[in-house]
Amino acid sequence: MDIYTIIFLALAVFIFLRLRNVLGQRTGDERPPYDRAARDMLRGSEGKVVPMPSPSIDPTLDPTLGPAADVTPPSDRWKNIAEPGSVLEQGLNAIAGHDSSFDANHFLAGARGAYEMIVLAFANGDRRSLKDLLSSEVYESFEAAIREREKQDHKTETRFVSIDKAELIGAELRDRSAQLTVRFVSQMITVTRDKTGAIVDGNPEKVADITDVWTFARDVGSRDPNWKLVGTGSGQ
Secondary structure, three states: OOHHHHHHHHHHHHHHHHHHHHHOOOOOOOOOOOOHHHHHHOEOOOOOEOOOOOOOOOHHHOOOOOOOOOOOOOOOOOOOOOOOOOHHHHHHHHHHHHOOOOOHHHHHHHHHHHHHHHHHHHHHOOHHHHHHHEOHHHHHHHHHHHHHHHHOOOEEEEEEEEEEEEEEEEEEEEOOEEEEEEEEEEEEEEEEEOOOOOEEEEOOOOOEEEEEEEEEEEEOOOOOOOOEEEEEEEOO
16 A cells, blocks of 8 residues: 555544544434424414424415315314204315314304394494494495484384304305305394384384394405404394
8 A cells, every 4th residue: 555545544534533523423312403493383472382282284274285275174173063064064164274263163152242233233323333344235235224214213222132043054165255154043122113202113022033144254365354244134
């Protein structure tokens, strides 16, 4: 072996030993590498650590799938709301596929509150409250009825006794518009009086059974989480 070969071998051994001292050896007792991305996923909006429900990944949150990902929800997701395989279930799945935050039970709770607010606002002629809760088309219809009532100097008094039922009977996704139809079964007392106080409609002593079928809608692509009333009707 010539002198140059010996020099290169010596340099190679020297470099190997230096790298070993710097990088160290694996013994099996090392700590796992620090994963900044994993840490950030485990933190809430206030920086507090929150438990992960499971190691599985929700496909609706995967940006590579897009907001319209075809996601199969758990079989009990719509328990007590929609029958498995029903048209209603298919509509709810379509809405949830575009809005992963959609919660049918939360919606129904809000719909009950909105139903009572709208009925009372209409009875009281509260246009400001109605504008915030109704689509422009429905508002125009309600406002016309209020205007006609005011023209005749009539006043309506409405009092809720109970809301016995609020159930989803329809769900549909039209382009980006989620539409949910709810049947309300309620008991209320309603009476309309003229300017002298004489009763022209209703009975202040009688509780009436009322069934209304209302449709609410919202743009699933919008940051506005509020639903608006877009259709009304009566039902059995």
